[in-house]
Amino acid sequence: MSASLLDAGAAAIAAAVHADASVADQVVATALERVRSTHEGAQGLNAVLHRARAEALTGALPDGALRGVPVVVKDNIATLELPTSCGSRMLEGWVSPYEATVVRKLREAGAVVVGKTNMDEFAMGSSTENSAYGPTRNPVDRSRAPGGSSGGSAAAVAAAIAPIGLGSETGGSVRQPAAFCGVVGVKPTYGRVSRFGLVAFASSLDAVGVFGRTVDDAAIATETISGHDVHDATSSDRGVPTMRGAPGSLDGLVVGIPREYFPDSLHPDVRARCDRALDALRSLGAVVREVSLPHTALAIPVYYIIAPAEASANLARFDGVRYGLRAESDSLRGLYDGTRARGFGPEVTRRILLGTYVLSAGFYDAYYRKAQDVRALIARDFDAVFSSGVDVLFTPTTPTPAFALGAISDPYEMYLSDIFTVTANLAGIPAMSLPIGRVDGLPVGGQLLAGHFQEPQMFRVAYALEDALGAEAHR
Amino acid sequence: MAVTPDDVRHVAQLARLEIPEAELAMYVDQLNGILAHMEELRAVGGAGAAAQAESTREGMRLRPDTVGAVPLAVPLESFAAAMRDGFFLVPRLATHEAGEES
Numbered sequence: 342m343s344a345s346l347l348d349a350g351a352a353a354i355a356a357a358v359h360a361d362a363s364v365a366d367q368v369v370a371t372a373l374e375r376v377r378s379t380h381e382g383a384q385g386l387n388a389v390l391h392r393a394r395a396e397a398l399t400g401a402l403p404d405g406a407l408r409g410v411p412v413v414v415k416d417n418i419a420t421l422e423l424p425t426s427c428g429s430r431m432l433e434g435w436v437s438p439y440e441a442t443v444v445r446k447l448r449e450a451g452a453v454v455v456g457k458t459n460m461d462e463f464a465m466g467s468s469t470e471n472s473a474y475g476p477t478r479n480p481v482d483r484s485r486a487p488g489g490s491s492g493g494s495a496a497a498v499a500a501a502i503a504p505i506g507l508g509s510e511t512g513g514s515v516r517q518p519a520a521f522c523g524v525v526g527v528k529p530t531y532g533r534v535s536r537f538g539l540v541a542f543a544s545s546l547d548a549v550g551v552f553g554r555t556v557d558d559a560a561i562a563t564e565t566i567s568g569h570d571v572h573d574a575t576s577s578d579r580g581v582p583t584m585r586g587a588p589g590s591l592d593g594l595v596v597g598i599p600r601e602y603f604p605d606s607l608h609p610d611v612r613a614r615c616d617r618a619l620d621a622l623r624s625l626g627a628v629v630r631e632v633s634l635p636h637t638a639l640a641i642p643v644y645y646i647i648a649p650a651e652a653s654a655n656l657a658r659f660d661g662v663r664y665g666l667r668a669e670s671d672s673l674r675g676l677y678d679g680t681r682a683r684g685f686g687p688e689v690t691r692r693i694l695l696g697t698y699v700l701s702a703g704f705y706d707a708y709y710r711k712a713q714d715v716r717a718l719i720a721r722d723f724d725a726v727f728s729s730g731v732d733v734l735f736t737p738t739t740p741t742p743a744f745a746l747g748a749i750s751d752p753y754e755m756y757l758s759d760i761f762t763v764t765a766n767l768a769g770i771p772a773m774s775l776p777i778g779r780v781d782g783l784p785v786g787g788q789l790l791a792g793h794f795q796e797p798q799m800f801r802v803a804y805a806l807e808d809a810l811g812a813e814a815h816r
Numbered sequence: 817m818a819v820t821p822d823d824v825r826h827v828a829q830l831a832r833l834e835i836p837e838a839e840l841a842m843y844v845d846q847l848n849g850i851l852a853h854m855e856e857l858r859a860v861g862g863a864g865a866a867a868q869a870e871s872t873r874e875g876m877r878l879r880p881d882t883v884g885a886v887p888l889a890v891p892l893e894s895f896a897a898a899m900r901d902g903f904f905l906v907p908r909l910a911t912h913e914a915g916e917e918s
Binding site: 421435436438439440571572574636638639641642643645646653657660661662663664665667670671672673674675676677678679681682685690691693694695697698701707708710711712713714715716717718720721751752753756 | 819823824826827828830831832833834835843846847849850851853854856857858860862863864865866868869878879884886887888889890891892894895896897898904906907908909
């Protein structure tokens with residue numbers, strides 16, 4: 342009973358637990374068993390780094406929207422009982438002395454954290470291959486990358502370990518792995534969800550995001566973790582609207598298709614799945630209109646100046662003094678340098694070097710100030726489109742389906758896999774990916790983007806599109 | 817504006833990163849490869865756009881200038897590498913006189 346219930350989705354689990362509290366024990370036990378079984382063997386997923394102990398989990402759960410629902414949490418979001426190691430040797434085994442607001446909100450809604458998930462070290466990567474604890478495999482095809490940096494949560498949700506997972510985004514680290522693993526991934530508006538307890542990468546871009554196997558699971562989770570938090574000065578004090586809904590007509594709704602997201606180089610089968618999704622939107626009554634976001638091509642260069650610059654400052658705190666790894670030395674300088682050399686992997690080192698370089702004397706104006714100006718132009722592009730009557734934008738989430746593990750060694754080529762997702766982080770707008778079909782058996786994601794704080798509009802389209810595509814979304 | 821080995825040594829020193837000499841050439845090549853793509857930003861206008869965006873949006877929001885302690889579930893000593901009397905312990909700065917730990 343509990344095995345099929347775990348597959349049924351968050352709302353069904355919460356309803357069943359509400360009717361019979363003992364069901365929670367069975368569902369959580371099944372989730373923990375799936376953590377174990379999916380980890381086994383040479384082709385194990387390696388999605389969950391820290392598994393919760395069953396005896397510590399259920400008991401008197403709050404009677405909220407997620408009562409008894411197992412959730413997984415990315416390893417850079419602070420939890421009290423399980424380590425928060427950020428996929429890094431720097432924080433190996435480190436347990437946070439406080440809890441992230443998003444985790445507290447999930448627990449207060451009755452959710453049960455069953456594990457912390459693998460990720461690219463300090464969220465820097467697009468494949469989860471940069472984890473100090475080995476790569477995660479894509480459950481759809483275990484020779485493929487699950488995407489990243491939140492690849493562990495995406496894989497865990499796709500493998501039905503839990504219906505809901507938390508991830509984090511700086512440039513697409515929820516939506517890209519959601520697309521690669523065939524699940525739903527949501528990045529809320531910057532400020533909609535508290536970042537308190539999310540280990541900082543690039544503070545002006547970072548956002549906690551949500552994975553769900555269905556739009557409904559993702560909507561419930563996003564609504565649950567949203568809202569103002571006194572511990573995060575950038576969190577908005579706007580009220581949290583209802584995001585959960587149901588499939589319905591899209592009569593009169595205007596869907597924009599930005600031509601820059603459909604270049605000639607786009608994988609033809611990805612384009613075909615997008616065309617099918619757009620046909621579905623038209624059949625629901627939506628008006629589809631081509632639009633332009635002219636500064637799109639500059640998003641990757643802008644992102645890879647701003648994000649490493651902010652990271653170089655944020656990661657300065659990992660120096661061996663207060664917590665985490667310490668490389669003993671007889672000098673203070675030796676302690677700093679040795680700790681950071683041993684604690685950080687190559688991608689993190691590369692980005693700290695890059696960020697320090699673009700912020701250094703003589704280069705600040707040429708790189709960092711310039712990137713901030715172009716970031717404003719990118720945000721202005723979105724403002725212009727949304728103020729012209731477009732309600733949501735539709736694009737592919739990624740240019741290609743999941744690539745093979747080990748296939749990409751050039752850093753910049755890897756960065757390009759985020760080309761359709763970084764713009765939403767730079768502009769601070771909400772965006773999500775949902776499955777729209779498969780190519781050679783590999784999932785393809787369609788991306789919806791909306792104006793600031795327009796999550797309800799975005800979910801309205803997502804519910805309708807998911808329903809209209811039906812089983813086609815996974816074929 | 818090509819990155820040189822000395823540039824990498826310099827930023828590594830600024831960032832408190834120990835880069836082995838054997839890895840220096842790799843980072844020089846990779847940073848040059850990445851920064852080459854950044855050059856296309858030079859052709860774009862938009863000077864002052866960031867400052868203008870800040871002034872036309874809601875602007876920087878300030879919170880009350882008060883200290884709000886984060887309640888910790890465990891004491892600092894439970895995760896600090898080394899502590900004594902409420903202070904984090906580190907090796908002496910090289911410029912200080914040799915002696916016992918500070």
